[in-house]
Amino acid sequence: MAELPAAARLLRGRRVVLASGSPRRREILGRAGLGFEVVPSRFPEASLDPGAFPGRPAAFAEETAARKALEVAARLRGDVPPPDLVIGADTVVAVDDVILGKPADEDDARRMLSRLSGRTHSVFTGVALVWRSDSEEATRFHEETRVTFSALPEELVAQYVESGEPMDKAGGYGLQAQGAALVESVQGDVLSAVGFPLRRFCRVLAARALSPPPPPPPTSAATSNPGPGAATATTTSASALLHGVKASESPCDPEEDSQDALRWLTAAGLASAFDLTRFRRACALGGGAIAVAAELQLRFPRLGVTALEAPPPGRPLPGADLYVLPGFPPRPPRRPDGGPGAWARLLDGAADACGPGAAVLVTQRALDLLDEEEEEEDGGHGDGDPSPALRRLLQRRGFRDIQVVAAPSAGGATHAALGVRGGGER
Known part of the structure; x- marks a missing residue:
C-alpha cells in the first residue's frame, strides 16, 4: 500500500495544523492529499542559539521545529475543537557540522557561498509533531540530504547575490529556485531539502497507529476558531x-x-x-x-x-x-x-x-x-x-x-x- 494515501486516511476527520507559512511545505503536504490549516508560528527563531548545539545541526533543526509546533499548539488549545495534530518544521544548512543561517548581509552571503563552493554539505529538515493527547511534548525526527555545489567562479556568486534570493535563505541559497544554478548534485530526499521530508513523515505517522477519529462535534464548521492569520489548505491535484x-x-x-x-x-x-x-x-x-x-x-x-x-x-x-x-x-x-x-x-x-x-x-x-x-x-x-x-x-x-x-x-x-x-x- 502506498505511503501517501495511507497518511491521508490516517488523518481523515482530524484537525491538522501546519505551524509554518512556507509555501514549499504547504505545497508538499497538500500534494500528499492531506487537509490542513496553516497557522504560522510566532516563536522567535533568533532566540534559539545554534551555538548551544555544537556539532549537532540535526538536533538544532528538530528543536526549532518543536518550539514552533508547541507554540502554535498552546495558542490553539482553547479552540473548539483544538487541533488533533500540529506540524512544525525547520530546515538548516550545515558544512563540517557548522550551521549556516540566513546571511546577515550581502558580504555574509558571498562568504557562505564561497565556503560551499565545490564542496558537499548537508541540508537537515527537522520535523516535530504535537498531538492533542500529548500537547506538552513533541515527536521529533529529521532527514539529511547531501548537496554538492559546483566550483563557483566569483562572477557567478556575485550575480546570484545581486539577485537578492540568498538573503532570506538558510545557507544563502534556495534549492528550488535560482540557487539550483549552483548545484552539481543532490543525493537523498530532495523534498526534504526543499522543505519537508514527506516519506519519513508518512512512516512516522503510520507507526503512530492513530485510533479512529472522534465523532464530529454537533456544531457547524463556523464555530471552529483556527486563530488569526490561519488559512485552510485543501488537497491539490x-x-x-x-x-x-x-x-x-x-x-x-x-x-x-x-x-x-x-x-x-x-x-x-x-x-x-x-x-x-x-x-x-x-x-x-x-x-x-x-x-x-x-x-x-x-x-x-x-x-x-x-x-x-x-x-x-x-x-x-x-x-x-x-x-x-x-x-x-x-x-x-x-x-x-x-x-x-x-x-x-x-x-x-x-x-x-x-x-x-x-x-x-x-x-x-x-x-x-x-x-x-x-x-x-x-x-x-x-x-x-x-x-x-x-x-x-x-x-x-x-x-x-x-x-x-x-x-x-x-x-x-x-x-x-x-x-x-x-x-x-x-
Missing part, C-alpha cells in the same frame, strides 16, 4: 497544478520568476506521463533535474532519486534503472557546462549506462537542445508532431521498446518519450 496556476502554488516561492514555475509545472507533468512503478532507482540529469526529482518522489514514494543538475563532464553517472533528462537549458546565471555537444554526450552517457530493463526518459526539449548543438541529423521537428523525431532519437541509441506521450505542461503539452532497453539491445 497534479492536474490543478498544471493548468492556469500561479507560481505561488508551485514549490517555488511566490516571488520566484516564471521560468522557475515553468520548470516545476513541466516536471509535474513529466512525472505523471508514464507508469514508473517498475523502477527502483532514478537519476535526473541536467537542467530541471531537481524539480523532476522532487515530483518523482511525490508521485512514486518508493522510488529512490538522485538529481544531477550539472553533471561533471567525464564522470561516470550514478547507477540507476531510469535516467530522466528534462531538457531545460542551464539556469541563469550558470555558464554552459562541458562545451559544444555537452547535452548530446549526457544523453549518450545515460543510454550507455542502461542495462537490460533500464530506461531513458526524455522530452521534446531534447530535440531543441540537440538541434542547437547540431548533433542530430534531423533532430528538429519544426512546428509538427515531435513523436517521430523522439523515436528516432532513442532508436539511434539502441532502444526498441519506446513509448511517446503528450505530457501536460504549463501552457500546453510537452511530448515525452520513454525508451526501455531490451535484453539484447546496445
Whole structure:
C-alpha cells in the first residue's frame, strides 16, 4: 500500500495544523492529499542559539521545529475543537557540522557561498509533531540530504547575490529556485531539502497507529476558531497544478520568476506521463533535474532519486534503472557546462549506462537542445508532431521498446518519450 494515501486516511476527520507559512511545505503536504490549516508560528527563531548545539545541526533543526509546533499548539488549545495534530518544521544548512543561517548581509552571503563552493554539505529538515493527547511534548525526527555545489567562479556568486534570493535563505541559497544554478548534485530526499521530508513523515505517522477519529462535534464548521492569520489548505491535484496556476502554488516561492514555475509545472507533468512503478532507482540529469526529482518522489514514494543538475563532464553517472533528462537549458546565471555537444554526450552517457530493463526518459526539449548543438541529423521537428523525431532519437541509441506521450505542461503539452532497453539491445 502506498505511503501517501495511507497518511491521508490516517488523518481523515482530524484537525491538522501546519505551524509554518512556507509555501514549499504547504505545497508538499497538500500534494500528499492531506487537509490542513496553516497557522504560522510566532516563536522567535533568533532566540534559539545554534551555538548551544555544537556539532549537532540535526538536533538544532528538530528543536526549532518543536518550539514552533508547541507554540502554535498552546495558542490553539482553547479552540473548539483544538487541533488533533500540529506540524512544525525547520530546515538548516550545515558544512563540517557548522550551521549556516540566513546571511546577515550581502558580504555574509558571498562568504557562505564561497565556503560551499565545490564542496558537499548537508541540508537537515527537522520535523516535530504535537498531538492533542500529548500537547506538552513533541515527536521529533529529521532527514539529511547531501548537496554538492559546483566550483563557483566569483562572477557567478556575485550575480546570484545581486539577485537578492540568498538573503532570506538558510545557507544563502534556495534549492528550488535560482540557487539550483549552483548545484552539481543532490543525493537523498530532495523534498526534504526543499522543505519537508514527506516519506519519513508518512512512516512516522503510520507507526503512530492513530485510533479512529472522534465523532464530529454537533456544531457547524463556523464555530471552529483556527486563530488569526490561519488559512485552510485543501488537497491539490497534479492536474490543478498544471493548468492556469500561479507560481505561488508551485514549490517555488511566490516571488520566484516564471521560468522557475515553468520548470516545476513541466516536471509535474513529466512525472505523471508514464507508469514508473517498475523502477527502483532514478537519476535526473541536467537542467530541471531537481524539480523532476522532487515530483518523482511525490508521485512514486518508493522510488529512490538522485538529481544531477550539472553533471561533471567525464564522470561516470550514478547507477540507476531510469535516467530522466528534462531538457531545460542551464539556469541563469550558470555558464554552459562541458562545451559544444555537452547535452548530446549526457544523453549518450545515460543510454550507455542502461542495462537490460533500464530506461531513458526524455522530452521534446531534447530535440531543441540537440538541434542547437547540431548533433542530430534531423533532430528538429519544426512546428509538427515531435513523436517521430523522439523515436528516432532513442532508436539511434539502441532502444526498441519506446513509448511517446503528450505530457501536460504549463501552457500546453510537452511530448515525452520513454525508451526501455531490451535484453539484447546496445
